[in-house]
Amino acid sequence: MTRPPELYACVYVRELPAQALLRLRPELHDKPCVVLEGEPPSESVCAMNTRARLHGLRHGMTKVEVETFENVMVLQRSPKIEAAVRTILLECAGAFSPRIEDRSINGLFVCVLDAAGTEGLFGPPLMLAKHIRQRLRSVGIVGSVTISANLHTAVCLARGLSGGVPVRVVPRGEEAKTLAPLPVTVLGITEAQDETFRTWGIRSVAAVAALPERSLISRLGQDAKRLLQLAHGKHPHLLQPIDVPFVLEEQAELDSPLDDLESLLFGLSTMLEQLIVRARSRVLALASVTITLRLDGGSSHERTVNPRVPTNEKKLWLKLLQLDLEGHPPNASILGVHLHAEPGATSKVQLGLFSPQLPEAGRLDVTLAKITAIVGEGNVGMAVLDDTRRFGDFHIEPFSITTAEPPSAATASPMCLRLLRPAERTRVEIHRGQPCEVHFRSRRYTVERVYGPWLKGGDWWNESIWGNEQWDVIGKAVDSSLLVCRLSHDFILKDWRVAGLYD
Amino acid sequence: MASSSTIRFQVESALAHRFPSALTPPARMVRPVVPTGIGPLDELVQGGFPVGAMTELVGDVCSGRMSLALSFLSQVTAAEKVCAWIDASNTFNPAAASAAGVDLRRLLWVRCGVSETVSEQETRKFTLPPECFTPKPVLKGLHGGGHGTHPRNEVKGLSAAVGKFLSDETVRARCAEPFSKPRPTPQTFEPNLRPSSTSVRTPRRGRTYDAVEQALRCADLLIQTGGFSAIILDFGEIASEVVSRIDLSTWHRYRVAAEQTQASIVLLSQYACAKSSSELQLRLSPLEDTNEERTVFTGLSAHVEVMRQRFTQTPSNVVPMRKPPQRAQDARWTHRASWVGPR
Secondary structure, three states, rough: OOOOOOOOOEEEEEHHHHHHHHHOOOHHHOOEEEEOOOOOOOOOOOOOOOOHHHOOOOOOOEEEHHHOOOOOEEEEHHHHHHHHHHHHHHHHHHHHOOOOOEEEEOOEEEEEEOOOOOHHHHOOOHHHHHHHHHHHEEEEEOOEEEEEEHHHHHHHHHOOOOOOOOOOEEOOOOHHHOOOOEEEEHOOOOHHHHHHHHHHHHOOOHHHHHHHHHHHHHHOOOOHHHHHHHHOOOOOOOOOOOOOOOOOEEEEEEEEEOOOOOHHHHHHHHHHHHHHHHHOOOHHHHHEEEEEEEOOOEEEEEEEEEEOOOEOOOOHHHHHHHHHHHHHOOOOOEEEEEEEEEEEEOOOOOOOOOOOOOHHHHHHHHHHHHHHHHHHOOOOOEEEEEEOOOOOOEEEOOOOOOOOOOOOOOOOEOOOOOEEEEEEEEEEEEEEEEEEEEEEOOOOEEEEEEEEEEEEEOOOOOEEEEEEEEEEEEEOOOOOOEEEEEEEEEEOOOOEEEEEOOO | OOHHHHHHHHHHHHOOOOOOOOOOOOOOOOOOOEEEOOOOHHHHOOOEEEOEEEEEEEEEOOOHHHHHHHHHHHHHHHOOEEOOOOEEEOOOHHHHHHHOOOOHHHHHEEEOOOOOOOOOOOOEEOOOOOHOOOOOOOOOOOOOOOOOOHHHHHOOOHHHHHHHHOOOOHOOOOOOOOOOOOOOOOOOOOOOOOOOOOOOOHHHHHHHHHEEEHHHHHHHHHHHHEEEEEEEEEEOOOOOHHHHOOHHHHHHHHHHHHHHOEEEEEEEEOOOOOOOOOOEEEEEEEEEEEEOOOOOOEEEEEEEEEEOOOOOOOOOOOOOOOOOOOOEEEEEEEEOOOOOOOO
């Protein structure tokens, strides 16, 4: 099998600090925004959006200089968010090739993909470049993509792209010709080299490429050979691929402390959208979302929402998060939000023509969350019987639709005991060791039949004592109303209770 | 000669002004039902509880409403359908439901009005402090050891002890010096009988109204969600005066929603509150003892009466001259205890 010819795609994102902060805040896209870095008072502009550049703001301006402009949104640089966005971008690039090299430097995101042999999947190089750029747009980042057979040519070309050209493909063998008109700075030269070239009157890459190799090396040293190779588009490179992470995380810092959950949901909506886009691109769905709220005072509040089936419906997720946070509100103002999602397989349920109608999973989740908000946690779900005969011999588990085979329906109609929680205290008259009269709910019942007693409770292997006996009693009141109940007699507390009614 | 169909047409047209379509059998509308699993009752109500409609089981406390509803649910879950039990008084018994054949994995249980957690302790523990279990230290005698290994060892150190006893310090008179012997502190052992959690009680009346409101809201949500083949609304332990205050529009809304989602809504109550919104209304009489055994509680017999049933099939559209045979309006059966075998 022949190895496909080399092809590299370079993803180049400028102004990363600004783009990282603004991608989850669409309301700021129409405003001039600058990002400051450094310790106060010597803060300076490190990144900005296009609007700010059009207003005349430049890199390196101090805060005081920035304040002379009107309506400029000033943001603080956040290395944490930048790192998270860098991971997201790498993951985006990873969808096109498993071999990726990260060449990011301060304030810039540069990564190179080994795109050799991907024509069958993504079409010609131009289509691939457009796909990559579209993918970056979907996560809220604007970047440029260049494709070339030489890795360094792709990177140098990406550095030199200007005039709103987001995508450029260098035809094979025309690397030197494509780089020729670009300024010499795209070759990544040092300040000293820049100074030297300036004194020589060399401005473009074409001028560097025309210099004689031996003379240049004798004047600039061995690095001159690299520059010449770069200028000719022939500098070799051994790609050092990295492991592409896949972590579904989004975080945002709030400008001011927030108390209102409704307002928080607006931000959550954008973040969830991003998570869903990223999960969907891998044909996955969100299985669970953990929201961590950074609160005023240094504490944090964490909640996890798990619907029955993984889903990519934003509305459903928002509703579930809203209901959960309303049920468990944070106890202080919110300063920051962090979302972490676990991916799961997208579920496609094939329903049969004759299978019974079942609740729709998404709607059921919202309904159960709403009911939980009404009746309280632990009061909704399916009962699971425990392997015991004690009082409260069950526990509640979250309700889910099962496809297991059901037990066969009972043929005879059994007698059922309606349990009273808590058991109602009653007064019982005893005659010859058996109940003869029961006072229950302000009525006096004369006992007609009595069965028992049965001792209940107690373990033979420890010091617990058998202090509970039960009687099944059928009584009739004066107005002929009937009482069929289970009486519980506690020896230790010496009280009688009605544990349940046969109904 | 005219054919029989021609004769029939002629007779019908002649009688048309008195009996419209006298000889044509009426069109039968097949209404879907779900059997309750109780033979006599299914026969009485022509198959079972209606689908897409509301059924009301009315009766006093101890009249067998819950047993009947669970029997119905066991039939629904056996058909792999999903149902819900909205428990307004928190009296549902999962163990009994399981014994009745209900698949608990297909039953959503909503407990309303649970505002307190009371942990009942049926096995009490009586524990003693650990000091009681440590052996008492051996009392040292005069010779420092009680029983010696040999009688001759018992006198060991006796002379020294006598000397010490007769020393000045011991013999000196102490006059009226108060005798300061530490008084032993009385030890009390309390059994661990107190319940572990303290419950905050709210007035019963307020609790009941809250529970009813919660139950109605939950029922609304579940009916709107759809997909639940049966929804049991259990007001069996709620007093009549509370249930009777529920708006009639609520029941009408449920009826319409049930018709749209094809759910069977079963209402258990002490008072017939749904009025015309219920398609089937059954009144259960108090249970009676079967008197089969003296020592073992074997079962109770139930009696039900149909108070209201819509869309009953009329056998013919001809009004007969004589009084037609009347259908039975009540049924009897026996609820057996789960510990009793087949008889």
